[in-house]
Amino acid sequence: MVEEFKNDRLGFSYDVLLALLTLCIPLSSAFPNVLLAPIAILLFFKFNRRNIYLKPVLFFVLTLAFLILLAFIKWSIFSEFDFYSRIFISLFLLVSVAHTTRLKYMERAFIMGTILAIFIAVYNIMAFENFKFSFSAFGNTAEVNELLHIERPYFGFLLALVVFLCLRRKGWLHCSIAVIASAFCLLIAARLSLGIIVLLWAVWFFQLLKPLNKWRIPLVLGTIFLCGIALFSNENIQKRFKIQGDLDQSMAKALDYEPRYVIWPCTFTTLGSTAEILFGVESNQQLEQRLVACYGNSIKNNDSKKTYYLDEKFNPHNQYLHILCLGGVVTLLLFLLGFGRVLSSGKVPFDLKVLTVMFLLFFMFEALLYRQLGCYLFGIFLGLLAREENYVDAIKKASL
Helix, strand or coil, rough: EEEHHHHHHHHHHHHHHHHHHHHCCCCCCHHHHHHHHHHHHHHHCCCHHEEEHHHHHHHHHCCCCCCCCHHHHHHCCCCCCCHHHHHHHHHHHHHHHHCCCHHHHHHHHHHHHHHHHHHHHHHHHHHHHCCCCCHHHHCCCCCCHHCCCCCHHHHHHHHHHHHHHHHHCCHHHHHHHHHHHHHHHHHHHCCHHHHHHHHHHHHHHHHCCCCHHHHHHHHHHHHHHHHHHHHHHHHHHHCCCCCCCCCHHHHHHHHHHHCCCHHHHHCCCCCCCCCCCCCCCCCCHHHHHHHHHHHHHHHCCCCHHHHHHHHHHHCCCCCCHHHHHHHHHHHHHHHHHHHHHHHCCCCCCHHHHHHHHHHHHHCCCCCCCCCCCHHHHHHHHHHHHEHHHHHHHHHHHHCC
């Protein structure tokens, strides 16, 4: 590292700052913001248009740019500058990450930061339970987000990203970290991320069994089935899915406790005119007001549940619906074309397609861009997609 610093002081300092930002993402909501300014200064001297391969991320960039343009037209950009500033952060990180030359620093930093977050969360839960090692609070309890310092779905997605990064590498250390991250995701019962992690292990296992040819698919399917049995035997998972002895009773209770069962139908009622269907509502504030009004009208015969929804003011809990409400069908179409472009391209490496599918799945159940953490993760994801180095061989072949 000393030699690298001597040979490339600007590039080395830039990559270390990006790695430090990545390290802090699972640990702090404030410190990554502090690092944006020095990164921007170094990027000014380091910027080179050739480092960015825009084609894979073009529709994603157009989506974010169109959201910002609509916010100016609707005059909501100033009243909701906090939200739209996070969109700018995603675009900034796209350019920043595309210019890093030592991507391994960022990968290792993110893994280290998430492991530290795991240790902090484990200590918090042990202290909360007077060091009884029961970990029962990671079930369906109100304290879990405070103990994790990050909302459970987002912590689970961080763990899934760690599993993805580790399974790309060989060696017992990375495999051990992947196992630890998977086990902790099971412990905290982050349902969606658990499903993503099972799929990641299935893909890894499928690649590992490549020499067996015909036996690969049956073995992988059997492994997924066994993992499913193991998952649903976990007490915290049973609490999260409201699993009881009777299937019908379990389904009814699960739907009653599932916020999306109320939120998603209400989201479609927020678009009241053709203009709103095409270009979205005026602002997040108007969207929130209409959602809250719908919660009050749709939840009946359960005053405590209605009060809970009115107090929490749940967002759409689906990135596609959130974009539909803010930017209309036009913006949503651009966003979906972004995923289609990446997944259908022969130039995009397989591991980046897997990462794209992870975000695609997570967006189905969470409005990731509603949170600062989500905008950081999405910006880094776009930066990885836009790195020229990932496509050097494919571009050369296409030009022959």
